[in-house]
Amino acid sequence: MFNLKKTKYKNTFRIKKFSLNRLIFFKKNYILFAFLTGLGAGIFAVLFMNLLNLINYLVLQNIVEYIQPRPAGEGGISETYTLVFKKPYLLPLTVGLGGLISAILVYLFSPESAGVGTDSAINAYHTQKRLSIKSSIVKLITSAITIGTGGVSGREGPIALIGAGIGSTIVNFFKLEKRERKLFLAVGLGAGIAAIFKAPLAGAIISGEVFFKKDFDIESTVLSFIASITSYTVYCLFFGFQPIFLTNIPTYIEVSHLFFYIGLGIFCALITRVYVFFFHKITEIFNNLKLPFYFKPLLGGLMSGTIGAFIPIAIGNGYGWLQLIMDGKITDPYFIASGIIGVILGVSFTLGSGGSGGVFGPSVMIGGLAGALFSILLNTFFNLNLNVTSFMIVGMVSLFGSAAKAPLSTLILVAEMTGGYSLLLPAMISVFTAYFLSGKRSIFPSQVDTKFDSPAYKDELGVYILEKLKVKDYMKNPITITPEASLNDAFNLMKKKFIFGLPVVKNEELVGIITKTDLLEIPVKEREKKKVQDIMSKNLITVRKSDTLAYALEMMINYGIGRLPVVKEEDKKKLIGIIERTDIGKALREHLGIS
Numbered sequence: 001m002f003n004l005k006k007t008k009y010k011n012t013f014r015i016k017k018f019s020l021n022r023l024i025f026f027k028k029n030y031i032l033f034a035f036l037t038g039l040g041a042g043i044f045a046v047l048f049m050n051l052l053n054l055i056n057y058l059v060l061q062n063i064v065e066y067i068q069p070r071p072a073g074e075g076g077i078s079e080t081y082t083l084v085f086k087k088p089y090l091l092p093l094t095v096g097l098g099g100l101i102s103a104i105l106v107y108l109f110s111p112e113s114a115g116v117g118t119d120s121a122i123n124a125y126h127t128q129k130r131l132s133i134k135s136s137i138v139k140l141i142t143s144a145i146t147i148g149t150g151g152v153s154g155r156e157g158p159i160a161l162i163g164a165g166i167g168s169t170i171v172n173f174f175k176l177e178k179r180e181r182k183l184f185l186a187v188g189l190g191a192g193i194a195a196i197f198k199a200p201l202a203g204a205i206i207s208g209e210v211f212f213k214k215d216f217d218i219e220s221t222v223l224s225f226i227a228s229i230t231s232y233t234v235y236c237l238f239f240g241f242q243p244i245f246l247t248n249i250p251t252y253i254e255v256s257h258l259f260f261y262i263g264l265g266i267f268c269a270l271i272t273r274v275y276v277f278f279f280h281k282i283t284e285i286f287n288n289l290k291l292p293f294y295f296k297p298l299l300g301g302l303m304s305g306t307i308g309a310f311i312p313i314a315i316g317n318g319y320g321w322l323q324l325i326m327d328g329k330i331t332d333p334y335f336i337a338s339g340i341i342g343v344i345l346g347v348s349f350t351l352g353s354g355g356s357g358g359v360f361g362p363s364v365m366i367g368g369l370a371g372a373l374f375s376i377l378l379n380t381f382f383n384l385n386l387n388v389t390s391f392m393i394v395g396m397v398s399l400f401g402s403a404a405k406a407p408l409s410t411l412i413l414v415a416e417m418t419g420g421y422s423l424l425l426p427a428m429i430s431v432f433t434a435y436f437l438s439g440k441r442s443i444f445p446s447q448v449d450t451k452f453d454s455p456a457y458k459d460e461l462g463v464y465i466l467e468k469l470k471v472k473d474y475m476k477n478p479i480t481i482t483p484e485a486s487l488n489d490a491f492n493l494m495k496k497k498f499i500f501g502l503p504v505v506k507n508e509e510l511v512g513i514i515t516k517t518d519l520l521e522i523p524v525k526e527r528e529k530k531k532v533q534d535i536m537s538k539n540l541i542t543v544r545k546s547d548t549l550a551y552a553l554e555m556m557i558n559y560g561i562g563r564l565p566v567v568k569e570e571d572k573k574k575l576i577g578i579i580e581r582t583d584i585g586k587a588l589r590e591h592l593g594i595s
Helices: 012-061 088-109 117-127 133-148 156-173 178-196 200-209 218-239 255-288 293-310 319-326 333-352 360-382 388-404 407-418 421-437 487-497 516-520 549-559 581-592
Strands: 501-506 509-515 563-567 575-580
Touching: 012 088, 012 133, 012 156, 012 178, 012 218, 088 133, 088 293, 117 156, 117 178, 133 156, 156 178, 156 360, 178 200, 178 218, 200 218, 200 407, 255 293, 255 333, 255 360, 255 388, 255 421, 293 333, 319 360, 319 388, 333 360, 360 388, 388 407, 388 421, 407 421, 487 501, 487 516, 501 575, 509 516, 509 563, 549 563, 549 581, 575 581
Parallel strands: none
Antiparallel strands: 501 509, 563 575
């Protein structure tokens, strides 16, 4: 009989035993821990907003003499705002100085809190890193400085990391298991977003969705309802329970207008691709700059501030500008289009250079502006009567849902932000159109496709089942290519056979492997000239047919590969098969009874 205790995955036996104990433990303590996480996230959200407003007042209003418009839910109805401010030449200096101060604080006290807050939390979730309360405090201060001095950044990303840090700290304080750290980190992230967006339901859902592109963690969602309601209540006791935006949305959507929401989804998908490309490209450029870490946000801030000096929408958090467009006070398509460009470049320079903050807010901004531009242009050129506010709200959902690969939670999120639940049908049409057309790349580099791809779930994906299954029973006959073949031949063969990698064989010996990713890095014009041997990987990771699928999966995860050549027991150069990650997934589904 198979003895789990003798395998190297000794903790797999504990998984089944632990689940019953965890159910009892949940009834006793999990609710309390979720409440404490939500309470902490709510308090930190209040502190963060107060500090942000203070810095905004001291720097933007008193030094630059620029008053940002605010959305109705944050007091924007009774406030004045500045369309053309008196000292635009000071804005690059304030944003650059804010970036420098933030970077120095991060460098000295909490390097793990640098950059995009949500992505840092996602990375900690998958790698099971510890986040401390110190990192939460540093993130609170640095993000308030970055946004308050005029940097284009979102306040939701910082509070997501802050909430995740609180959840992680509770796990550390009560000395819980590593599994609980992942759980309450997610709960804290959702609680933070629930507070700052005034969206408890969306906060709970996003805690299970944002970590994956194509998967969902239902376990954290259950506890997140408690934490999100708590953080939302604490925050709203200070800032009011009204939604962020005041909207006038028709209760009835004309059926003929649904076609235009498909068009909006396509439009948002195109903008998403541009947005994600520029964000990662500028980040890559700054990462390669030979400058001290703390000078990069200074340079990025100078660039972002220069953009904001010409495009006021691209300053700090621009939700107030969306409110003005919703109210019909701004209708100029050129002003709105420039805002889209300005926010994309502004957030890319602010955060890509290492500045502190998040991409939630800027993504919502870009989406709202895209919806406004799309509907205003259609109304102007085709004499239509589309409701601009409705298209703005759906644009917010479509762009962020496609950029973050989190369509479900953003549907609820924007509905709670605006009170626009009547738009769920057109929003669903638009967001999933944008989601499927926006490409695979996410605005969050640390996201993975599924739990199957996350190191955090390595011990929970039926490893005890995979330990009993052998490679020989699931490997396939290999499709091979010679090292002298052209890259064009290799590409066409992969395309014809619907595969993503080819073992390279010469004189019946395995000499390398080439993948579609390798080929896509070579320009099309050069593929006919170059040969497989020029770019194939010679650092071969192989398995034998007697190895278990658990071992094969471990090799794939450790080396970040999707397939392994299967070689003879006594001869590692003799290829006899190929095993892919999909083969292991299929085997696991078969034994779990999942079709």
